[in-house]
Structures are given as structure tokens and as C-alpha cells.
Amino acid sequence: MTKLTITTSVVLSDEEKEALEKKLAQKYGKFNTEYHVDDELIGGIIIFDGDKVYDGTVRSKLDRMREQLYK
Amino acid sequence: MYQMLLSGLPLGLSGTKILLHLFNFALLMGGLTLLVYKPVLKFITKRQEDIKKQLEDNQNTEKKAKSLLAEYQEKLDKVEIELDQKKAKAEKSISAHKEAVISEAERRAEEIYRKAEIESENERIEAINSLHNEVADVALRIASNILEREISREENAKIIDACIEEWSEND
Structure with missing residues (x-):
């Protein structure tokens, strides 16, 4: 069973x-979840499915945007 | 006359004595000629020949000396000409070397100036880039602070939904 590590800026x-899990079920089917909070993210979500990271x-x-401005 | 000669002449002279004296004189002259005149003449002739030979030798020596003098004068003239030529060549070489040194110095000065220009331009670009990056940092910090304050839970939820939809479409 896939394990998803989900990190958000707020609880x-x-x-x-x-x-959220209902939407993710369309792609992963059955899975376990582990939630983390990091206020440095400001907003949005990071999902790690053991293989890829979706930021x-x-x-x-x-x-x-900083990288683009530094060019 | 004959009798006068035989009997004696005035002053105690006699013919015999006169003849004897004449004979003596002839003998003396003959002896002198043999003993003195001929050797002296021979000596004088030899001396003349020696002097003549010496004069000839002197003339030859003088000729040789003049010839040597002319030869050395010619050599000296040649050496002077050679020296003048070498001097002219050296001056030409020095002048060419001087020009080469000046030319090289000018080239190096130009190179240094060009490098300084390039460095200056690079520093200017670096300063602009640094300033640009600082401005970008400040702008992003301000944007970050504003976003931290302004994003509500509903907006955050919308952001999350949008991300999930986008990932689903890409997969």
C-alpha cells in the first residue's frame, strides 16, 4: 500500500x-497518510509518494520567481 | 852649360847633387805612389763605393718606408671607413631597437588599458547584477511577508485543490 507524506503550511x-484524500484516491487508490506542518511553506501543499515529490x-x-529574476 | 853643371852652380849647388836630388825625388815619388798613393786611392775608391752602396741602401730603405707608410695609411683609411660603417650600423640598430621598445611599451600600455576597461565593465555589470539580485530579494521578501499575512484558509484550500488538479492532468 502506498504511503503518502503530506506537508502543508497550516494544520x-x-x-x-x-x-484531500478523496481526490488523491482517484490516483493512488488505497494509501496511508502522514501529515506534517511547515509554516515556511506559506501556502499550498507538498506530497511525497515514495517515488516522486509534488511541490x-x-x-x-x-x-x-527568484531564479528567474536572478537570470 | 854642361861644364857649369859639372863644375858647380852658384849657392853651392852642383849638377850631380841636382841629379841626385831629382833621382831621390823620383824615388820618393815612386815610393810614395806605391806605398801611399795607390793604397790611399784604393781606400778612397772603396770608401766611395761603400758610401755609394750606403746611399743606395738608404734610398731603398726610404722607398720601403714610404711604401709601408702608404700601405698602413691605406689600411688606416680602410679601418676608419669600416668604423664609420659599423658606427652607422650600430646607430641604426639602436634606433630600431628604441622604436621597438617604444612600440612594445605602447602595446603593453594599450593592453593594460584595455584589460582595465574590461575589468571595470565586468565590475560594473557585477554591481548591477548584485543590485538587481538585492532588489529581487527585497521584492520577494516583501511578497512573502504579504502572502503570509494575506492567504486565508479558504485560499490555501483553493491553492491545494489547484495543485492536485494540475498534477492529475499532467499524470
């Missing part, structure tokens, strides 16, 4: 977790 409520945080977007 998700149970409803929010349920809604949709505001922090990463700001970092990409």
Missing part, C-alpha cells in the same frame, strides 16, 4: 483531510 481540519507550495513558486 488541516478533518474535513479538509477527507476532501505546489507558495514558497517554491517564490523560489522559482
